[in-house]
Amino acid sequence: MKLLLPFITLLLFLTPPLRANDAQSQKDNLIVQALLRLEKYNLHAKEKAHVKAAVLRYLKANPATDEFFTLIEKFKITEANLQLIGIALDNPRKTEGVRAAKILLASKNTTHINNILAGKKAPPAISLLTALGNTADPAVVPIALPIVTSKRSLPTRTAAVNALGKSAKGQRALLKLTTTKKLPTDLKFTTANILLASRDKKIATEAAKHLKLPATAGSKPLPPIATLAKLTGNPAKGKAVYTRACAICHLPSVLKIDFGPNLIEIGDKLPKSALYTAILDPNAGINFGFEGFILKTKSGAELAGYIQSKTDTTITLKIAGGIAQKFKRADIAKITPMKQSLMPENLQASMNKQELVDLVQYLTTLKKKK
Numbered sequence: 571m572k573l574l575l576p577f578i579t580l581l582l583f584l585t586p587p588l589r590a591n592d593a594q595s596q597k598d599n600l601i602v603q604a605l606l607r608l609e610k611y612n613l614h615a616k617e618k619a620h621v622k623a624a625v626l627r628y629l630k631a632n633p634a635t636d637e638f639f640t641l642i643e644k645f646k647i648t649e650a651n652l653q654l655i656g657i658a659l660d661n662p663r664k665t666e667g668v669r670a671a672k673i674l675l676a677s678k679n680t681t682h683i684n685n686i687l688a689g690k691k692a693p694p695a696i697s698l699l700t701a702l703g704n705t706a707d708p709a710v711v712p713i714a715l716p717i718v719t720s721k722r723s724l725p726t727r728t729a730a731v732n733a734l735g736k737s738a739k740g741q742r743a744l745l746k747l748t749t750t751k752k753l754p755t756d757l758k759f760t761t762a763n764i765l766l767a768s769r770d771k772k773i774a775t776e777a778a779k780h781l782k783l784p785a786t787a788g789s790k791p792l793p794p795i796a797t798l799a800k801l802t803g804n805p806a807k808g809k810a811v812y813t814r815a816c817a818i819c820h821l822p823s824v825l826k827i828d829f830g831p832n833l834i835e836i837g838d839k840l841p842k843s844a845l846y847t848a849i850l851d852p853n854a855g856i857n858f859g860f861e862g863f864i865l866k867t868k869s870g871a872e873l874a875g876y877i878q879s880k881t882d883t884t885i886t887l888k889i890a891g892g893i894a895q896k897f898k899r900a901d902i903a904k905i906t907p908m909k910q911s912l913m914p915e916n917l918q919a920s921m922n923k924q925e926l927v928d929l930v931q932y933l934t935t936l937k938k939k940k
C-alpha cells in the first residue's frame with residue numbers, strides 16, 4: 571500500500587505529456603487502477619489536483635463502467651454528478667441508470683436532480699423520476715411527493731406516483747394523500763394499482779376503503795394491473811372484442827379507419843402491463859402527435875381532434891372516424907389544447923374481465939412479421 575502513492579506520482583512524471591491521447595489514457599488508467607486498490611486517499615487535497623484531473627479524464631472516457639461508479643462512490647466525486655444524471659436519464663430502467671440515480675441520491679447534493687425535476691420539459695423529469703423510483707430508496711419520497719400534488723403535467727405526476735410506489739415509505743405517503751383526500755382525482759387509477767397490489771397487506775386493505783379500480787361490465791371492479799398482467803387470454807376471442815370496441819379508431823381494422831395510433835405492431839412496443847394502462851387510463855400517457863385540441867369556428871362549429879398538419883393559413887384537424895378537416899385560420903375562433911386523451915375512458919365498462927384479458931392477449935400478438 572505504501573508503495574502505491576509514490577508510484578502514482580512517479581507515473582505522472584514518467585510519461586511524456588506530448589505523446590498521443592493513447593498514452594495519456596493509459597497513464598490515467600494505471601493511476602485509476604492504483605487508486606482503486608488504496609484504502610484511503612484524499613483525492614480532493616489541493617496538492618493532488620493532477621491525480622484528480624487524471625481521474626476526471628478517466629471518468630469522461632469510461633462512463634457507466636464498474637470502475638466509473640466505484641471511483642465516484644469511493645472518492646465522493648461530485649464533479650461527475652452531471653454525467654450521472656445523463657446516465658440515469660438515458661437508462662432509467664437499467665442497472666447503470668439506477669446505480670447512477672442511487673449515487674446521486676446519496677451525494678446529498680440534489681441540485682442537479684432538482685434542476686431537471688423543476689424544468690419545464692416533461693420527458694427528462696419523467697425519466698429521472700423513473701430511475702429514482704427504481705432505486706426503491708426512501709430518500710426519493712421528499713423529492714417525488716411534492717410533484718404529485720403540483721401543477722405539473724399528468725404524465726410527470728404519474729411518474730412521481732410510480733416512483734413513490736416503489737418503496738414502502740412512498741406507498742405509505744401515497745396512502746396518506748388518499749385517506750386525507752389530497753390525492754388528485756386524475757391520479758387515482760395509478761395510485762390504486764400500486765396500493766391495492768401492495769405486498770404490505772395493511773396498506774392494501776386500508777387503500778381498498780378509499781380507492782377502486784375501474785369496473786368492467788356488471789360493475790365488477792378489476793384487480794390491479796400487476797395481477798391482470800399475469801393472466802392469459804384467448805387471442806381469437808380478444809380479436810372479436812377489439813373489432814367491437816377499438817377498430818372504430820385504430821388500425822388494424824376491417825373498417826380501415828385510421829384515427830388513433832396504428833396498433834399493427836403494438837405487441838412489440840408495449841408489454842402487457844402498459845397495454846392495460848393504455849386501455850384503462852388513457853390520460854396517463856398521451857402519444858406524441860395525438861394531443862387533442864378543441865377547435866371552435868367563427869360560425870359556431872366545435873370539433874375535437876388532433877392536428878394532422880398546419881400551414882401559415884390553415885389547420886387540418888383529424889377527428890374521430892379518421893376524417894381530416896381543413897380549416898382556414900381566419901375562420902377559426904379558438905383552438906385550445908385538451909387535458910384529456912382523445913381515447914375515451916371507461917372502454918372496459920363494455921366488457922367483462924375475461925374479455926379484457928382476451929383483448930390484451932390479442933394485442934400482444936400484433937407484432938412485426940418476421
Ligand code: HEC
Nearest residue numbers: 815816819830831848852855856857860890911912913917
Ligand atoms: C375514439 C377513438 C378511440 C377508441 C374507441 C380507442 N382508442 Fe385507443 N387511442 C386513441 C387515440 C386518439 C390514442 C392516442 C392518444 C393517447 O395516447 O392517449 C389512442 C392510444 C391507444 C394506445 C397507445 C398506443 C401507443 O402506441 O402507445 C393503445 C394501446 C390503444 N389506444 C388501444 C386501444 C384499445 C385496445 C381500444 C379498444 C378497447 C382503443 N384503443 C379504443 C383513440 C381511440
